Amino acid sequence: MNSSITTITFTIYGALGLYNSALVICILVLYISGLCVNFFLVLVICVESRLHRPMYVLLVNLSLSGVVGSSSVCPNIIKHLVVNRQESSLEGCLTQVFFTNVYGGCIFCILALMAYERFVSICKPLGYHSIITPARVKLMLAVVYFILSSSSIIQVYLTSRLTLCRHTVDKLLCDSLVIAKLSCKKTTLIGVYGLCCAVFVIVLPCFLVFLSYFHIFLVILKTSKESRRKALRTCTPHLVTFINFSVASFCGVTYNRLSHEVPRATNIFISLNFFVIPPLLHPIIYGIKMQEIRQSINRIMKWRIIQS
Numbered sequence: 001m002n003s004s005i006t007t008i009t010f011t012i013y014g015a016l017g018l019y020n021s022a023l024v025i026c027i028l029v030l031y032i033s034g035l036c037v038n039f040f041l042v043l044v045i046c047v048e049s050r051l052h053r054p055m056y057v058l059l060v061n062l063s064l065s066g067v068v069g070s071s072s073v074c075p076n077i078i079k080h081l082v083v084n085r086q087e088s089s090l091e092g093c094l095t096q097v098f099f100t101n102v103y104g105g106c107i108f109c110i111l112a113l114m115a116y117e118r119f120v121s122i123c124k125p126l127g128y129h130s131i132i133t134p135a136r137v138k139l140m141l142a143v144v145y146f147i148l149s150s151s152s153i154i155q156v157y158l159t160s161r162l163t164l165c166r167h168t169v170d171k172l173l174c175d176s177l178v179i180a181k182l183s184c185k186k187t188t189l190i191g192v193y194g195l196c197c198a199v200f201v202i203v204l205p206c207f208l209v210f211l212s213y214f215h216i217f218l219v220i221l222k223t224s225k226e227s228r229r230k231a232l233r234t235c236t237p238h239l240v241t242f243i244n245f246s247v248a249s250f251c252g253v254t255y256n257r258l259s260h261e262v263p264r265a266t267n268i269f270i271s272l273n274f275f276v277i278p279p280l281l282h283p284i285i286y287g288i289k290m291q292e293i294r295q296s297i298n299r300i301m302k303w304r305i306i307q308s
Contacts, residue, residue: 006090008179009168010080012268024081027272031074034280038063041283041293048296054137055117059286061141062110062241066279069103072096073173073275080172093174094160098152100175100275104249105148105201107278111242112205113140115212118238122231123219151197158190172271202249209242237289241282248274 042060045051073096080086088096120131159176165184180190213235220231252274287293 006164007087007167008090008093008174008182010086010088010171010173011168012170012172020081023268024078027074027078027081027276030272030276030280031070031078034070034276035067037283037287038067038279041287044293044296044300047300051292051296054132054134055114055121057134057137058110058114058117058141062107062114063279063283065103065106065110066282068099069107070275070279072099072103073272077172077272088174090160090164090179093179094156096174097159097176097179098156100173101152101155101197102145102148103275105151105197106144107245108202108205108249109144109148110141111238111245112208112212113137113144114238115209115242118235119212119216121234122216148201151201155190155193155197158193162187162190172268206246213239233289233291237286240285240289241278244281244285245278248278 042063045056045060076088076092076096080088117132117137120128124131155176159179162180162183163185164179164182166182169178169182171178176190176194180187216231216235220228223231251270287297
């Protein structure tokens, strides 16, 4: 079948009924709020020269990745709900698959880099500036983006080669597994490739995070009470963010396997949670927990008041 005329129909939209308008408002508010807090955090870090350090460079990339993730799904969902249009082209679906895959992989990989940065800062403080250099951080980020983009392109290509015999899904958005299930014949290649990608962009980064914090806790247990408090204060935002995103990811993966067995309301919530809640909470967590960011925000706000 020619993919240029292939359309995917999302049957879940037609069953929302009276909840349609409420869902539009809810998604719109959460999405715009997420954009505002992420761009505000990025602006604060860019404006404040004292925040031009590796940790905050990684935080900027974490925020921008969240914006990419929420923007890859929220506008489409809102459009489908507002115009009551339940169809998307196969190309549109595959584009969404690409950006959602990059989003999930980027968050995990950047969180792994942030854990490594914390490990060096706490466990090897004397060598921090020679190990965590701005050039090295940019190189690591470039490698992450290249690998994730390349792997996502391959997955999209493999999925686009499938011949579809069915064209309806009971979800709010597209993913590679959903499209593969619509294929005329079962294919193990996409499943195996997706599993390999998950190992490299989810399991491996999670292992690196656990390994980093294992060494961090071994070191801080041998330090003074004040040093432990300071180390935990700098690590808490990252740990909370990592746990929050890991839980959302686990729920999303489980949902992909068991979506036909869960209630419709749960179906909708889990679909949106992964793309809306983490991008909204991450900058808020860092803005509240990190003293330097709070001080920078207060300084900027005071400057604005004086100028006005």
